[in-house]
Amino acid sequence: MMTLSASLDIIPRMGSAVIEHCRVTRGHVDKDIAGFNKDMAALAESSRGLRSRGITFSCISWLPPEILTTVFTYIVEEDTLKSHTDTSRPCAAPISMIITHVCRHWRQIALESPTLWASLNCVSANWLDIMFERSKKAALVVIYRSPSSLRKCFQQIFSQLPRIKFLQLCSYPWEVNRILDCLSSQPAPSLQTFKFSVARKFYTRVIRPISDAIFQGRAPLLRSVELTECTFSWTSCIFSRLRTLDVRRIGSTSYPTLSQLLSALRRMPELEQLTLGLSSRISEDIEFSDQVPLTQLKGIALDACTLRNAVSLFSCLAFPVNVKIALNLAPIGSCLSDLFSAMYKDPDGPGPIIRSMRASLSYHTFGVQFGTSMAFKSEYFWDPRDDDILLSIQFKCSSSTRKPPIIFDMCQMVPHRQIQSLFVTSSLCLRDNFWRVGSTDLPELESIQLSGTCDIRSLVAVLQSGGTQSSDLAYPSLHVLELENIDFGCGEAEELQDIIIMRAGHGVGIDELRLVKCRNLVDDRVQLLKEVVTDVDWDGHEEGLVGGDGSGGGCLCHICRDESSSGEDYMQALLHSDYDYDPDSDTYSED
Known part of the structure; x- marks a missing residue:
């Protein structure tokens, strides 16, 4: 029989053997892993x-x-x-x-x-x-559009200031003074473009104007300056040789008087592009006997500008007749004619021919553009850089400017107009008077492109109106019609076909018809139009169709909607369709 002492002696000896075996095994595994890693490294290399x-x-x-x-x-x-x-x-x-x-x-x-x-x-x-x-x-190009990324390294960047040719910065308001101090520590002999903006949404405080101390007053190659939410000292000479000046959202404490603004511009005879945000009224502190000549000016844009400021500034400037003008105005009033008189001081003199007009009409904003080509290439309505657009005016709607025919009033004030193309984008229901005024003011119109409005009843009615002679018909030169994103009413395709036949009989037929994303329009109705129009371009879009079994939600045209809606819904649609609608009068008055 095995004693207790003997059994106790066996267990330690067995444990030691197991431990030793594990140690040996682990050594082999480590060698294998090391070899595997070595092979993988060699394979990667x-x-x-x-x-x-x-x-x-x-x-x-x-x-x-x-x-x-x-x-x-x-x-x-x-x-x-x-x-x-x-x-x-x-x-x-x-x-x-x-x-x-x-x-x-x-x-x-x-x-x-x-x-x-x-x-x-x-x-x-x-x-x-x-x-x-x-x-x-x-030469360095430095761009930091984020204040958070700039604040970590602007001292490193400014140590290389003499080498920088393009500098674009965005700063937090509380760091503007430090950045301006750094920018004033060295000259900038290579700098050509300087863009500086302040992220005011994070903090509101007074931003000090940029003075002559910046770049130690030495930036001989500087030709372009763009400032946002900050400004420079308007009496400064550091920016006297600019070709591009863009100052927007000027703080109230840095707002210039008219004399300061004109004095600054007088020191920039080579200026080619001027963009200013003049939301507050300029103080007209003195009378100017002569105008500031900007003979090299190619474009001027006034952003968030009051009409009075625009008139005051244009009255004091002399620039070439082919300058592109872009205006983003506050609500305009009765002095609209004063604006055009200030912009075009010699309307009978030489100048480029205006051949097209584009209008954008919504409940809060109207926009009008005049171009020298028959088409508009720009995707944006207010684009000062578009070469073909000589005049862009966008403005908020006030009680005296809510009638859409105001755009044709502007048209009559533009010199050298021979408008042949009209582009209209509207979220409003344009009434007959709009198209009648257009026909009177645009007798040479050859093309109409209509987009976005909910129906074309008024346009169809005006195209049908007139006497027995071709000269009595509305738009006697019209031969191209483009409709995009339009709701066709029940029977309107057939009615349009009849109108085209009637106009063709008077020698003023539609030669080209383009239909894009038009609703409640099917192939059968398009075929009717193809019978009377030489060139019909239809994208095949079908939506809002009448289902024979009542499926598909029914017709989406304005007639069926009006019949199915309540009187209250109809009045709400009417109130939002054309602003200050007067059922007894459809005339427009600027007052």
Whole structure:
């Protein structure tokens, strides 16, 4: 029989053997893991080598280094100047740094191209020293649209101020003074463009104007300045050689008097583009006997401007007749004629021909544009940069300007008009009077493009009206009709067909008809139109159709909606359709 002492002696010896066995086994496992990691590292290195060799032998690597450098430069410039993000990309790596990690060949070319490292688009502070070193002596492009990214590195950036040619910054209000002090610490001999904005939504406080001390008063190449939520001292000479001046949302404490504004502009004889936000009334402190000549001016835009300020400024400026004018006005009143008189001081003199007009009508805002071409290329209604548009006026609607025919009043004030194309986008129900006034004021109109309005009853009625002679018909020169996003009423396609036949009999037929996204329109009705119109372009869009079994929700046209709606609903629609509607009078009065 085994004793207790003997049994106790067995257990320790067995435990020691197990522990020793585990130790040996673990050693083998560690060796296997180490070998595996070594093999994986070798495989990764081999893969990198093969990938590098593959890129080296690819077609793009056969290109000469100077062509690759051009491609890389385009990529960097596009990222810098066209990016609209407010923060840097993930890991804050500049795009030039990403290029160097593709292959050894690309890395060598990128490192030998200082201009690739000269574009700083919201670059993290961790990369700035590397960018400065690799850019060598190349002129810098610095863009920081985010105040949070700028506040971490603006001292590093401003240490390179003499090398910067393009500087765009956005600052928190409480850091403006520090930034202006840094900008005043050195001259900026290479600076050509300076853009500075203040993020006022975070904090409200008085922002001090930019003085002559900025750049130590030495920025001889500076030609473009854009300021938002801040301004400069209007008596300053630092910005006296500008070609572009854009100052918007001027603080009340920095608002110039008319004499200060004109004195500043007088010091800019080479000015080509002027954009000002003049929401508060300019103090007309003195009378000017002569006008400020801006002989090189190509465009002037007044944003969030009162009508009185616009009249005051235009009355004191002399500029070429082909200047593009863009106005975003507060509600306008009875002095509309004063505005056009101030803008066009010699309406009978030479000038470009106005051939097209576009109108945008909504419940709160009206907009009118006049262009020299037959079409409008711009996607935006108020765009000072559009080369074909000579005049854009957008304004809030007041009680005296709510009648849509006001746009034709403007048309009569524009000199050198031979308007042949009319583009109308409206969320309102345009009444007969609108189209009758248009027919009277635009006798040479050849094309109408109507979009967005809920129906075309009034246009159809006016096209049908007239006497027995072609000259008595509305729009006697009309031969192109484009309808987009329109609700066709029941029977209106047939009625339009009859009108086209009638007009054709008088020699004023419609030659081209374009239908885009028109509702309650089916192939059978379009075929009727194709029988009388030479060129019908229909996108095949079908919506809001009448189902024979009552399915599909029924007809969506205005007639069926009116019949199914209550009287109260109809009156609400009527009240919102055309502003100050007077059932006894459909005339427009500016007063």
